[in-house]
Amino acid sequence: MDSVKAEEASTLYHVVAMPLPGRSHINAMMNLCKILASKTNETINIDIIVTFVVTEEWLGFIGAEPKPDNIRFAPVPNVVPSELVRAADHNSFFEATMTKLEAPFECLLDRLEPPATVILADTLMFWAVGVGKRRNIPLASFWPMAASMFTVFHHFNLLSQNGHFPLDVSANGNELVDYIPGISSIRLVDLPSSIVLRNQKMLNRILEAFSWVTKTQYLLFNSTYKLESQAIDVLKADLPMPIYTVGPTIPYFNLGKNYLESNNHNHLNHIEWLDCQPRSSVLYISMGSYLSFSSAQMDDIAAGLHDSGVRFLWVARGETCKLKEICGDMGLVVPWCDQLSVLSHSSIGGFWTHCGWSSTQEAVFCGVPLLTFPIGMDQMQNSKLIVEDWKIGWRVKQDVRGESLVTRKEIAQLVQRFMNLESNEMKEIRTRASELQQICQQAIAKKGSSEMNINAFIKDLSKCNGR
Incomplete structure (x- = not known):
């Protein structure tokens, strides 16, 4: 026994x-x-x-x-x-x-x-x-x-x-x-x-x-x-x-387990705001928490978003007040969010990302197309995977030397094209993103x-x- x-x-x-x-x-x-x-x-x-x-x-x-x-x-x-x-x-x-x-x-x-x-x-x-x-x-x-x-x-x-x-x-x-x-x-x-x-x-x-x-x-x-x-x-x-x-x-x-409420954050107004937006209409923006862009580039990004007329949710640590003033009232600028919960929200139609590997995987898991703006480390190669191998996104910056700014006009035009749900080029990208989402979730x-x-x-x- x-x-x-x-x-x-x-x-x-x-x-x-x-x-x-x-x-x-x-x-x-x-x-x-x-x-x-x-x-x-x-x-x-x-x-x-x-x-x-x-x-x-x-x-x-x-x-x-x-x-x-x-x-x-x-x-x-x-x-x-x-x-x-x-x-x-x-x-x-x-x-x-x-x-x-x-x-x-x-x-x-x-x-x-x-x-x-x-x-x-x-x-x-x-x-x-x-x-x-x-x-x-x-x-x-x-x-x-x-x-x-x-x-x-x-x-x-x-x-x-x-x-x-x-x-x-x-x-x-x-x-x-x-x-x-x-x-x-x-x-x-x-x-x-x-x-x-x-x-x-x-x-x-x-x-x-x-x-x-x-x-x-x-x-x-x-x-x-x-x-x-x-x-x-x-x-x-x-x-x-x-x-x-x-x-x-x-x-x-953590999805569906009231993780947000238990995580002791008081920034949940962005979830309520997302609940009120049309399906796939919001561009989510996060540049990561470690490396950063120049102040001039951040200003042009904010101005370009303003000019685009596209709805957006931007996580911008430490610069929220300044960016809110430039961006206008088409979106929210917040210091923190639970990224996976946001990406899985039905109103999110795209993700402007620095291409950190965790962010990349979360976007694929949620079937969200990507605008890639890598800063350093492994992010350039991740951007290449997204744009060329998986074909689920576009590059924001084309200049390989990385010296020039992407202007507000270029940003406004790019964001408008990217968030156009009716264009054939974006329909193809969204279909491919959905296919990769199935691969990821099946795994x-x-x-x-x-x-x-x-x-x-x-x-x-x-x-x-x-x-």
Whole structure:
């Protein structure tokens, strides 16, 4: 009788998650952990607890947010530059994450009960691989950006071999690169931005992180297989460890659960306003929370929106009063919104985005066409996916050198065309966006590719070190 009970008892798995301490990385990792935590006692006879490691600063930002009972926070000291100065000194921030977090993280592992079953680390936190090896703890590497972006760094040596590194975007930005496996022909200007490829120290750190990937036991991609199948198939053939596409790791599980009310925000007037607008008539605008445009460009965007006569909802942190004055009364300018709830609203007909990967995935999940205005990092390549590969949007800016402003007249004309529900060109884009929405939502549904990959990852944990 006792042996039968032992066989039926669930096995406890302790996932220790170490995101890079930046907003998009933390959000993606937390959403993945919430999905993993939800799998507890689901047919696979496994109980999962998650320890989510953040700096003390980030614990102050997110510590009160709702989360499952089987996820707990564990703080480490603030050894990286604060959120307030990060955008101005990205180099120091990145170097600190690579060099100063390892020691406090390893000390934290000594205090955890039960001991860690697996370390789930952001791919860029490559030092976690060494920590896992020293302690005989399996390491699962999580890449929170597009698989296509991973592929570029994985095959980075090809850029040098073909004379395309170092980059000179101002001279040959329109030149096409067609030799990266799994990546369709791409302009030089759409490769990872100058913030990375023109910063040798940062680039060296990123390439060092990629050199450690083959020493991990698992690799998880924040992507939907059918949206990036060519890149993912190439990586599966090249890399030795099992690869799981588990995206989109966006908070779709919060939709319809009164999350807005429980999130303690007092800006819900925009939802009431959206309820009063015609179907697909509102352009949602968000430029992200990290990098930013010049003040002159922001003024032209606001003036162009005013001239377009199009309804809009603009999330503009810190500049709401000034922009409201320029924009007029056709829309709302707010400091915050729950983006996924807004994008899923029936009145939203388009999304002007900086092309962060989370925003990109949320738009695809909701079937919303995109106006792309990338600023830096991986955003140029995400814009290329949206416009050229998926064909669900247009670029706002055509100048590859990135020096000139997009004028208010150009913006007004573009927005009017983009939000014209009757035009054939937009009907094609909206049809394609709906098709990709189905692909994305099917992936997370029962027996969908992402849902099955998450289950496979959890089951495979039992095969490592007999844990």
